[in-house]
Amino acid sequence: MSGTRRVTLLIQGKVQGVFFRESARIEATRLGLAGWVRNRSDGAVEAVVEGEPGMLEEFIRWSHRGPSQARVDSVGRTDSEATGEYSHFIVERTS
Template sequence: MKTQRLLILGRVQGVWFRESMRIEAERLNLAGWVRNTPDGAVEAVVQGPADAVNALIEWAHGGPPQARVERIVLTDAQGHYSGFEKRID
Protein backbone atom coordinates (compact mmCIF):
# COMPACT_ATOMS: atom_id res chain seq x y z
CA MET A 1 0.00 0.00 0.00
CA LYS A 2 1.37 3.40 -1.03
CA THR A 3 0.03 6.82 0.02
CA GLN A 4 1.27 9.86 -1.86
CA ARG A 5 0.46 13.59 -1.74
CA LEU A 6 0.58 15.41 -5.08
CA LEU A 7 0.77 19.16 -5.51
CA ILE A 8 0.12 19.78 -9.20
CA LEU A 9 1.28 23.15 -10.53
CA GLY A 10 0.49 24.89 -13.80
CA ARG A 11 -2.76 25.63 -15.60
CA VAL A 12 -4.76 23.06 -13.67
CA GLN A 13 -7.86 24.88 -12.39
CA GLY A 14 -10.87 25.49 -14.60
CA VAL A 15 -9.88 22.68 -16.98
CA TRP A 16 -11.82 19.77 -15.40
CA PHE A 17 -8.68 18.44 -13.66
CA ARG A 18 -10.32 17.33 -10.39
CA GLU A 19 -13.18 15.46 -12.03
CA SER A 20 -10.85 13.85 -14.57
CA MET A 21 -8.53 12.74 -11.76
CA ARG A 22 -11.47 11.34 -9.78
CA ILE A 23 -12.57 9.28 -12.78
CA GLU A 24 -9.03 8.00 -13.40
CA ALA A 25 -8.49 7.20 -9.70
CA GLU A 26 -11.74 5.22 -9.60
CA ARG A 27 -10.74 3.38 -12.77
CA LEU A 28 -7.49 2.39 -11.02
CA ASN A 29 -9.37 1.46 -7.80
CA LEU A 30 -7.51 4.08 -5.75
CA ALA A 31 -8.67 5.86 -2.62
CA GLY A 32 -8.07 9.45 -1.50
CA TRP A 33 -9.17 12.91 -2.53
CA VAL A 34 -8.43 15.86 -4.83
CA ARG A 35 -9.08 19.60 -4.38
CA ASN A 36 -8.16 23.03 -5.72
CA THR A 37 -5.85 25.19 -3.61
CA PRO A 38 -6.26 28.96 -3.15
CA ASP A 39 -3.01 29.62 -5.06
CA GLY A 40 -4.20 27.95 -8.29
CA ALA A 41 -2.70 24.48 -7.85
CA VAL A 42 -4.45 21.15 -7.43
CA GLU A 43 -3.67 19.00 -4.38
CA ALA A 44 -4.42 15.30 -4.06
CA VAL A 45 -3.76 12.40 -1.72
CA VAL A 46 -3.77 9.02 -3.44
CA GLN A 47 -3.67 5.59 -1.78
CA GLY A 48 -3.51 2.09 -3.17
CA PRO A 49 -1.14 -0.46 -4.67
CA ALA A 50 2.15 1.15 -5.71
CA ASP A 51 1.71 0.36 -9.42
CA ALA A 52 -1.75 1.97 -9.50
CA VAL A 53 -0.55 5.05 -7.57
CA ASN A 54 2.36 5.38 -9.97
CA ALA A 55 -0.02 5.08 -12.94
CA LEU A 56 -2.16 7.95 -11.58
CA ILE A 57 0.95 10.08 -11.01
CA GLU A 58 1.97 9.43 -14.62
CA TRP A 59 -1.55 10.39 -15.77
CA ALA A 60 -1.37 13.60 -13.69
CA HIS A 61 1.73 14.77 -15.58
CA GLY A 62 -0.58 15.30 -18.56
CA GLY A 63 -4.01 15.61 -16.97
CA PRO A 64 -7.07 16.42 -19.05
CA PRO A 65 -6.60 17.90 -22.55
CA GLN A 66 -6.79 21.61 -21.60
CA ALA A 67 -4.45 21.32 -18.58
CA ARG A 68 -0.85 22.47 -18.78
CA VAL A 69 1.03 20.77 -15.95
CA GLU A 70 4.35 22.49 -15.20
CA ARG A 71 5.44 20.20 -12.38
CA ILE A 72 4.25 17.90 -9.63
CA VAL A 73 5.65 17.95 -6.10
CA LEU A 74 5.38 14.50 -4.51
CA THR A 75 5.56 13.75 -0.79
CA ASP A 76 4.67 10.71 1.29
CA ALA A 77 1.33 10.95 3.09
CA GLN A 78 -0.37 9.23 6.01
CA GLY A 79 -3.89 8.11 6.71
CA HIS A 80 -6.44 5.57 5.59
CA TYR A 81 -8.90 6.43 2.84
CA SER A 82 -11.97 4.74 1.44
CA GLY A 83 -13.18 5.71 -2.00
CA PHE A 84 -11.96 8.75 -3.94
CA GLU A 85 -13.62 12.13 -3.51
CA LYS A 86 -13.47 15.49 -5.22
CA ARG A 87 -13.33 18.06 -2.43
CA ILE A 88 -14.60 21.61 -2.68
CA ASP A 89 -12.68 22.99 0.32
Protein backbone atom coordinates in the same frame (compact mmCIF):
# COMPACT_ATOMS: atom_id res chain seq x y z
CA MET B 1 -3.33 -2.53 4.05
CA SER B 2 -0.09 -4.36 3.48
CA GLY B 3 1.56 -3.10 0.32
CA THR B 4 -0.51 0.05 0.01
CA ARG B 5 1.13 3.45 -0.06
CA ARG B 6 0.09 7.09 0.13
CA VAL B 7 1.27 9.91 -2.07
CA THR B 8 0.48 13.61 -1.77
CA LEU B 9 0.71 15.53 -5.04
CA LEU B 10 0.91 19.27 -5.69
CA ILE B 11 0.13 19.87 -9.36
CA GLN B 12 0.91 23.29 -10.81
CA GLY B 13 0.21 24.92 -14.16
CA LYS B 14 -3.08 25.55 -15.92
CA VAL B 15 -4.91 23.01 -13.78
CA GLN B 16 -8.00 24.84 -12.53
CA GLY B 17 -11.07 25.37 -14.68
CA VAL B 18 -10.03 22.56 -17.04
CA PHE B 19 -11.92 19.57 -15.54
CA PHE B 20 -8.75 18.41 -13.72
CA ARG B 21 -10.36 17.39 -10.43
CA GLU B 22 -13.19 15.38 -11.96
CA SER B 23 -10.79 13.78 -14.44
CA ALA B 24 -8.54 12.84 -11.52
CA ARG B 25 -11.50 11.29 -9.71
CA ILE B 26 -12.39 9.24 -12.77
CA GLU B 27 -8.77 8.10 -13.25
CA ALA B 28 -8.27 7.24 -9.57
CA THR B 29 -11.53 5.29 -9.48
CA ARG B 30 -10.53 3.41 -12.65
CA LEU B 31 -7.25 2.45 -10.96
CA GLY B 32 -8.91 1.40 -7.69
CA LEU B 33 -7.33 4.22 -5.67
CA ALA B 34 -8.79 6.12 -2.72
CA GLY B 35 -8.31 9.66 -1.40
CA TRP B 36 -9.22 13.16 -2.53
CA VAL B 37 -8.38 16.00 -4.89
CA ARG B 38 -9.06 19.73 -4.49
CA ASN B 39 -8.24 23.14 -5.94
CA ARG B 40 -5.98 25.32 -3.83
CA SER B 41 -6.34 29.07 -3.49
CA ASP B 42 -2.86 29.52 -5.05
CA GLY B 43 -4.04 28.03 -8.39
CA ALA B 44 -2.58 24.55 -7.87
CA VAL B 45 -4.39 21.25 -7.48
CA GLU B 46 -3.61 19.05 -4.48
CA ALA B 47 -4.33 15.34 -4.19
CA VAL B 48 -3.86 12.69 -1.52
CA VAL B 49 -4.02 9.22 -3.04
CA GLU B 50 -3.72 5.75 -1.48
CA GLY B 51 -3.43 2.36 -3.10
CA GLU B 52 -1.17 -0.26 -4.58
CA PRO B 53 2.23 1.14 -5.64
CA GLY B 54 1.85 0.22 -9.32
CA MET B 55 -1.55 1.90 -9.58
CA LEU B 56 -0.23 4.97 -7.72
CA GLU B 57 2.61 5.29 -10.23
CA GLU B 58 0.13 5.09 -13.10
CA PHE B 59 -1.96 7.86 -11.50
CA ILE B 60 1.17 9.98 -10.99
CA ARG B 61 2.10 9.56 -14.67
CA TRP B 62 -1.44 10.66 -15.57
CA SER B 63 -1.15 13.70 -13.26
CA HIS B 64 1.87 14.94 -15.25
CA ARG B 65 -0.43 15.48 -18.23
CA GLY B 66 -3.99 15.65 -16.80
CA PRO B 67 -7.01 16.16 -19.03
CA SER B 68 -6.54 17.52 -22.55
CA GLN B 69 -7.33 21.14 -21.58
CA ALA B 70 -4.71 21.22 -18.79
CA ARG B 71 -1.10 22.34 -18.95
CA VAL B 72 0.90 20.77 -16.15
CA ASP B 73 4.12 22.63 -15.34
CA SER B 74 5.21 20.60 -12.31
CA VAL B 75 4.12 17.84 -9.96
CA GLY B 76 5.48 17.82 -6.42
CA ARG B 77 5.33 14.47 -4.67
CA THR B 78 5.55 13.33 -1.05
CA ASP B 79 5.38 9.60 -0.26
CA SER B 80 4.21 8.20 3.07
CA GLU B 81 2.56 5.21 4.68
CA ALA B 82 -1.09 4.62 3.82
CA THR B 83 -3.56 5.22 6.64
CA GLY B 84 -6.55 3.42 5.14
CA GLU B 85 -8.85 6.28 6.12
CA TYR B 86 -10.32 6.59 2.60
CA SER B 87 -12.69 4.08 1.03
CA HIS B 88 -13.08 5.83 -2.33
CA PHE B 89 -11.84 8.90 -4.22
CA ILE B 90 -13.66 12.24 -3.92
CA VAL B 91 -13.43 15.81 -5.15
CA GLU B 92 -13.17 18.19 -2.18
CA ARG B 93 -13.92 21.88 -2.05
CA THR B 94 -11.22 24.47 -2.62
CA SER B 95 -8.80 24.90 0.29
